[in-house]
Amino acid sequence: MEVVLEGNPVYTDYVPETKKAKIMYLMTKRGMDFILALIGMVILIPFFVLIAIIIKIEDPKGSVFFYQTRIGKHERPFRMYKFRSMVSNAEELLEELLDQNEVGGAMFKMKEDPRITKVGKLIRKTSIDELPQLWNVIRGDMSLVGPRPALPREVEQYTSLDKLRLKVTPGCTGLWQVSGRNNLSFQEMLALDLEYIERRSLWLDVKLLFKTVKIIVFPNSAY
Template identity: 50%
Template sequence: MTGALILRFGTSRGREIISTDGEPYLALTFILAAAWWVSLGVVGSRDTTVLGTGTEEFKRVLSASFWLFGAVAVVSYVYQLDIARGYIGLALPAGIVSLFIARWLIRLWLRTERRHGKSNSTVLLVGGVHGVEHLARALVGHPMAGYRPIATYLPGAKPGSSVDPNLALPNVGVSMASESIVAAAQHLRPDAVALSSGVPLPPKTIRELGWALAEMQIKMILAPALTDIAGPRIHTQPLAGLPLIHVSTPNLRTSQNVLKRIFDLVGAGALLLMLSPVLCVVAVLVRLDTVGPVLFRQERVGSGGKYFKMYKFRTMVVDAEERLEDLKSQSEGNGVLFKLKADPRITRSGRFLRRYSIDELPQLFNVLNGSMSLVGPRPPLRTEVEMYQSHVHRRLMVRPGLTGLWQVSGRSLLSWDETVRLDLYYVENWSLLGDVTILLRTFKAVLARHGAY
C-alpha cells in the first residue's frame, strides 16, 4: 500500500494531494492496509491447515484481496468518493505480489523448520490397524504438510496390537470407550486426534469424543477412505446432522477440454516464439556433434490409445534403438520404464540437453498439432501400454504432457507405482490452475536437475 502511495503521488504536487482535506490518501492507505489484514484473517489464509503447503493458501489470499477491493469500488460508487483510479490500480497488484512473496518466504522458513522436525502439529492416530498404518505412512511421507504422528490408538484390537514397527509409533490403547481415548489424549496432549478410515467406533462415541476434544482445544481430523482426490471434487452437504461427502466425477467435460486446448495453443505458441533462438542453437549443436538427424521421432501412445510421433532433439547415437535390447539387462528403471544413468548410447551434447530437459523442447510442436498438451501424464511407449494393468489405462483419458506431476516429483527416481499414482491423480483432478502451478514448478525442477539423466 505504501509503495502504491509513493508511486502514484511521489511528487511535490502529490504531497499536496495527500495532505488535502478532501483526499486524505495517507489515512486511506492505513485504513486499507488494516482492512486487508483483517480480510486475510476472515478468509482463513493464516489457518494452520493451509499455511505452508498446497495452493489453497494463495487462493485465499487472492480471494480476500479481490473481495476487499471490490468492496472499495462499490463504496466509492455509492458514496461518490473521488478516489484516484491509478492509486487503486497500483495498490491491488503491488499488494498481491508483496503478499505472495512474503508467504513464499514464510513457506521456505516453514519447510526448513519441518525438515528438522519443528513447527509441526503432533497427531494421535485412532482407528483400525490397516487404516492407521496407511494414514501414518501418508503423514510421514509428506513431512512438509506439518503433521507428525506420535502414537496410535487401536480401538477394538487385541491387546498388544501395533502398526508396522518401522513407523516407530507406540500404541496407547485398545478400549472402545470414548473416555479411554480422551484419557490417552490428555496424557499425550497432541495438537490433533485423527480418526482413520474404517475406525470401529459408533457415531455416538465419535460425537462424544469430538465434544471432549473441543473442550481440551484439541482438533479432530477425519480421514475418509478417499485417496488421490483433490479438494475441488469434494463437497460436504449436511443432512439430518450427517456430513455427507459428495465426490464429483473427473473434470473432463468438453468445455474444460476446449479451455485446456486454448491454454495449450497460447502457451506453446508463446514459448516457441521466446525460445526460437535456443532451438536454432541446439539444432546446430546436435548436428555438429554427431552424424545423424537433428530431431528424433518416436512412436508414443496418446489420448484414447491413438499413436503419434513425438519429437525430441536427438541425444543418442543413430542406432540407439537397435542397441537397446543388449542393454535391457542393465536397466536401472522401475521395472516398466527402461532407465540407465551411464547409458553408452548418449552423445556428448545429449548429456547436457538431457540434464536440463532441453531435448524435450521440440514437443512444443506436438502441443501445437494437438497430439500432446503442455501438462499431462508422461507419453508412454507402445510396449509400456501393453504391460498396463486395467486401471492404468485411465492415464490415456487425456493428452500426454510436455511436463506433469511426474516431471516435478522426481522423474526417473520414482517407482512405477508412484509414477502411475501421480498420473492418475492428474487425470482425476485436472484444473487450469493446477496446470499453471505444475508449469511454474517445472522451471524449478529443471534447474535443480532432480531425477534427470
C-alpha cells in the same frame, strides 16, 4: 466416484463433475496449450538453432531431431519429437540394454546409458531435449501438462489399472516430472498420473508449468 480395480482404489472422475464445467475446462486448456506453445516456439527459434548446431558438431551423421511413436489419449499412436540426445543407432542398441533397466514396471531407464552423447547428457538433465514437443502441443497430440506419453512396448505390458492414464491427453510435463522423476518407480509414477487426472484444473496446470520452468533452471534427477 471411486472404484476398486485389482485391489487399488481408482478415481474415475477424470474432469470436473458437470458437463458444462468439463467442456469449459477442456476448451480453455486446449486454448492455453495452443497459445503458449506457439509463443514458446517463436521465442525459442534462436535457441533451437543453437542446440541444433551443437548436436551436429558432436555427431554430424545423426539427425538433429529424434522422433518416436508414442501412445496418446484413448491409445491413439502419434509421432513425438525431441532433440536427439543419443547416438544415431540408439534404438537398435536398446535390445542389448533391456536387462539393465533400473526402473521397475513397463518403462526403461538407465542412469549411465552408454547411448547418450555428451551434449545429450546436458539437454536431458535440463529437459531441453523435450522442447520440440511444443510442436506436438500445437498439433493437439499432447498437452503442456498431463501424464507422460507411453511407448507402444510399455502399453503392451499395461494392466487395466495402468491404462487409466491413457484416458487423457499426454503432456510435456506433469506431477511425475516435478516430483522426483527418475528416482520414482513405475508404480509411483502411475499413482502421480492418476492423482493428476483426479485433481486436474487450470490452476494446477499453471502451478506445474511454473515448477517445470524452475526445474529447467535448477535441474532435478532427470537423466
